[in-house]
Amino acid sequence: MKAKLEQIKAEALEALKNVSTMEELDGIRVKYLGKKGEITAILKQMGKLSPEERPIVGQVANQVRADIEASMGEASSAIKEKLLEQRLKNEKLDVTIPGTEVLAGHKHPMTIVLDEVKDIFVGMGFSIAEGPEVELSVYDFDKLNIPEGHTVREWQDTFYITEDEKVHLRCQTSPVQVRVMEATKPPIRIISPGRVYRKDEVDATHSPMFHQIEGLVVDKGITMGDLKGTLNALVAKLYGPEAKTRFRPHHFPFTEPSCEVDVQCFACGGEGCRVCKGEGWIELLGAGMVHPKVLAGCGIDPDEYSGFAFGIGLERVAMRRFAITDMRLIYENDTRFLSQF
Numbered sequence: 001m002k003a004k005l006e007q008i009k010a011e012a013l014e015a016l017k018n019v020s021t022m023e024e025l026d027g028i029r030v031k032y033l034g035k036k037g038e039i040t041a042i043l044k045q046m047g048k049l050s051p052e053e054r055p056i057v058g059q060v061a062n063q064v065r066a067d068i069e070a071s072m073g074e075a076s077s078a079i080k081e082k083l084l085e086q087r088l089k090n091e092k093l094d095v096t097i098p099g100t101e102v103l104a105g106h107k108h109p110m111t112i113v114l115d116e117v118k119d120i121f122v123g124m125g126f127s128i129a130e131g132p133e134v135e136l137s138v139y140d141f142d143k144l145n146i147p148e149g150h151t152v153r154e155w156q157d158t159f160y161i162t163e164d165e166k167v168h169l170r171c172q173t174s175p176v177q178v179r180v181m182e183a184t185k186p187p188i189r190i191i192s193p194g195r196v197y198r199k200d201e202v203d204a205t206h207s208p209m210f211h212q213i214e215g216l217v218v219d220k221g222i223t224m225g226d227l228k229g230t231l232n233a234l235v236a237k238l239y240g241p242e243a244k245t246r247f248r249p250h251h252f253p254f255t256e257p258s259c260e261v262d263v264q265c266f267a268c269g270g271e272g273c274r275v276c277k278g279e280g281w282i283e284l285l286g287a288g289m290v291h292p293k294v295l296a297g298c299g300i301d302p303d304e305y306s307g308f309a310f311g312i313g314l315e316r317v318a319m320r321r322f323a324i325t326d327m328r329l330i331y332e333n334d335t336r337f338l339s340q341f
C-alpha cells in the first residue's frame, strides 16, 4: 500500500510538471485528491490493514497528500504568473504608435458669419424672424410694390411651383418684411436670414441658391439717420471700427428713398485693386426707407409710422470676411477647404 501511495505521488508530480492551465490543474486535483480520487480509494482499503500498519500507512498517505498539495500550489502560482504575463503582453500599451485622429466637426464659414451677424443685431435689440422658402408671388412681388409686368420680376426670375407663377421659390428675403408687418404691430425690429433662389448660372460669384439676411425696423419717427447708424454699426462690428462706408442712391420698388451701401476695400484701402475691381469700394447691401405703399398695404399707417429695411447677401459677407474668391467652394463640402475655418 505504501508503494502504491508512492507511485500515486510520483504520477501526480509528473502530471503536475506538464499542466499549463487551471482547468488541467483542477482535473489533477480531482483525479488524485478528490472524494473519488486515487488516494481516497487507497484510504478506503485501510480497514484491511493490521492495527500496527494502519498509522504508518495513514502517515504516508497524509505525507503524499501534503506533497501533492504543495506541488499543486506551486503549479497554480506558476500558471497564474504565466497568465498574468500573457495578459500584460496582450494589453501592452505602446505609446509610440501614432494615435487615431478624431475628426471633430466645426462650423461652416457661412454659419460663422451668420452667427456673427445675428449676434450683432440681437445686441441692438432685433429679434429673428422666419419666412417660407416656397412663397406666394403676392408676398415676393405684389405687396412689395412690384406689380405684374414690372421689369424687376424678370431679373428676379426664379423657380415656379405652379404654372400660373403664383407660387415659387422666393427670390429674396424681402417677403418676410410683409409677413412680419401683417402679423405684428410696430415697433418692429427684426432680421430674417434664409435661402433665396434665382435663375442664375453657377459661376465664381453666382449660384441659383444663395442666402440673404433681411432687416426691418418700423416705429414712429424712424429716419434715414437710423438706417445709416444701424448699418454703420454693422460694418464696424464686421470689418473693424476703421472700416469706411459709402451710401449711394439706388432704386428698389419697396423703398423710397433707396440706397446701396458699399464698404471701402479692405485690400487696398480705397486705392483701387483687383479685389474691388479698381473701384476702391465693395458693394455690401441694398437698403432704404420702407415705401409708404408697402406700409399701408400691410395695415400700417404711413402717416404715423416710418421704417427702414435692408437686404444683405450672406455669401458676399463670408467671401469678403475670409477672402474666398470662388463662391462654389462654399457649397462643395470639400474638407480641404472647410478645414481651414
Ligand code: DAH
Binding pocket: 171, 172, 173, 174, 214, 215, 252, 254, 255, 285, 286, 287, 288, 289, 308, 309, 310, 311, 312
Ligand atoms: N431684396 C433686395 C435684393 O434681393 C435687397 C434689398 C434692398 C432688401 C433694399 C431690402 C431693401 O429690404 O430695403 O436685391
